Amino acid sequence: MTVGILLITHTGLGHSLLRSARAILSAEPALAEAIDVPGDCDPDAIFEQALAACRRLDGGDGILVLTDLYGSTPSNIAGRLTEHHNVLVLAGVNLPMLVRALNYRSSPLAELAEKAIHGARDGMVITKRKEAS
Numbered sequence: 001m002t003v004g005i006l007l008i009t010h011t012g013l014g015h016s017l018l019r020s021a022r023a024i025l026s027a028e029p030a031l032a033e034a035i036d037v038p039g040d041c042d043p044d045a046i047f048e049q050a051l052a053a054c055r056r057l058d059g060g061d062g063i064l065v066l067t068d069l070y071g072s073t074p075s076n077i078a079g080r081l082t083e084h085h086n087v088l089v090l091a092g093v094n095l096p097m098l099v100r101a102l103n104y105r106s107s108p109l110a111e112l113a114e115k116a117i118h119g120a121r122d123g124m125v126i127t128k129r130k131e132a133s
Helices: 013-024 044-056 073-081 096-101 107-123
Strands: 003-010 032-035 061-069 086-089
Touching: 003 013, 003 044, 003 073, 003 096, 013 032, 013 096, 032 073, 044 061, 044 073, 044 107, 061 073, 061 096, 061 107, 073 086, 086 107, 096 107
Parallel strands: 003 032, 003 061, 061 086
Antiparallel strands: none
């Protein structure tokens, strides 16, 4: 069982996150792709690209779709996929979320989504700065 992972983000972000995750994991994650959504795009054309990516990435266990900003064009395109394919969409992608998702893709889709959300939250911390003397 392996869940495919598709990033649908504003231009450059998804590809950058995948490159960083590859460097951290020292591996080329299989069944993971990114789609850029430029500001002047045709959303229907990008949606068709996303459908094709879902067909490539789904080995039968579904697709976890990660997008950057809820309510934005990438997020809206991702949301449309739920009507056509076995996907779960998470908005607010960050690097800890992606690394967690890549590490636990053998989990069932719903469980993987929860692990990814926890990775995103656990990856956000406030560090204490040194007080001036």
